[in-house]
Amino acid sequence: MIIFAITGTPGTGKTSVCKSKALGLEFMDLNKVIEEKGFYTGVDNERGCFIADLDKLKEYVKEEKEEKRGQKKGGNLLMVIESHLAHFLEPDVAIVLRANPLLLADRLKKRGFSVQKIRENVEAEMLDVILAEAVELCGIVYEVDTSGKSIEEAAFTVREIIDAEIEGESGKKEALREKYKPGSVDWTRHLTVTMKSVKCKVQSAKETIIYS
Numbered sequence: 001m002i003i004f005a006i007t008g009t010p011g012t013g014k015t016s017v018c019k020s021k022a023l024g025l026e027f028m029d030l031n032k033v034i035e036e037k038g039f040y041t042g043v044d045n046e047r048g049c050f051i052a053d054l055d056k057l058k059e060y061v062k063e064e065k066e067e068k069r070g071q072k073k074g075g076n077l078l079m080v081i082e083s084h085l086a087h088f089l090e091p092d093v094a095i096v097l098r099a100n101p102l103l104l105a106d107r108l109k110k111r112g113f114s115v116q117k118i119r120e121n122v123e124a125e126m127l128d129v130i131l132a133e134a135v136e137l138c139g140i141v142y143e144v145d146t147s148g149k150s151i152e153e154a155a156f157t158v159r160e161i162i163d164a165e166i167e168g169e170s171g172k173k174e175a176l177r178e179k180y181k182p183g184s185v186d187w188t189r190h191l192t193v194t195m196k197s198v199k200c201k202v203q204s205a206k207e208t209i210i211y212s
């Protein structure tokens, strides 16, 4: 059983990729699990989100893994976990989705995120926060820049990685590990432009709030 974590800053396309037919796999929507099963230790009122209970989530993933294992003997069993916290749950492979911070800012704005939340997430993406966590915690990490890709194209790439890891066909796997190795994405080249632009966006978002 191989556990895949599809992780990345909010807005990088994790849910879209996992729902895409091009991925075509069952997946665990961790955010839903957190909410539905009450696996949180509190609520962050400022950010409007739950504070996840990672111990309970780890336990739940273990149980699900055992259940799946019991259902099918042999074969290539896998589990896909989708969340910006998925890399904390001891996956075998972490696939970190990346998106240009400017693109991210636009998407999060459309999603109705607060100015503060947009800024926090854009900064986290610029500074490789999730990638660094994944590299520290997971043995195998892929980094996929989805900026120039459609949802289907991104999902196709993720599927290609999953298939290669499962088949264990070393040539393809090694080539993909090399192609998507951590460190291949670097937003710092765009740092100044992004900072300026996000500031502008932040200001205009503020104006929208004030004048709407």
Ligand SMILES: Nc1ncnc2c1ncn2[C@@H]1O[C@H](COP(=O)(O)OP(=O)(O)O)[C@@H](O)[C@H]1O
Pocket (backbone or CB within 6 Å): 008, 009, 010, 011, 012, 013, 014, 015, 016, 017, 107, 146, 149, 150, 151, 152, 154
């Ligand atoms: N590769 C992509 N190309 C264009 N739009 C995308 C892409 N990935 C995601 N989006 C859009 O960005 C928004 C956030 O995507 P979502 O999958 O919810 O991100 P996440 O689950 O990582 O927070 C959605 O409106 C989605 O349609």
Ligand SMILES: [Mg+2]
Pocket (backbone or CB within 6 Å): 014, 015, 016
């Ligand atoms: Mg999502």
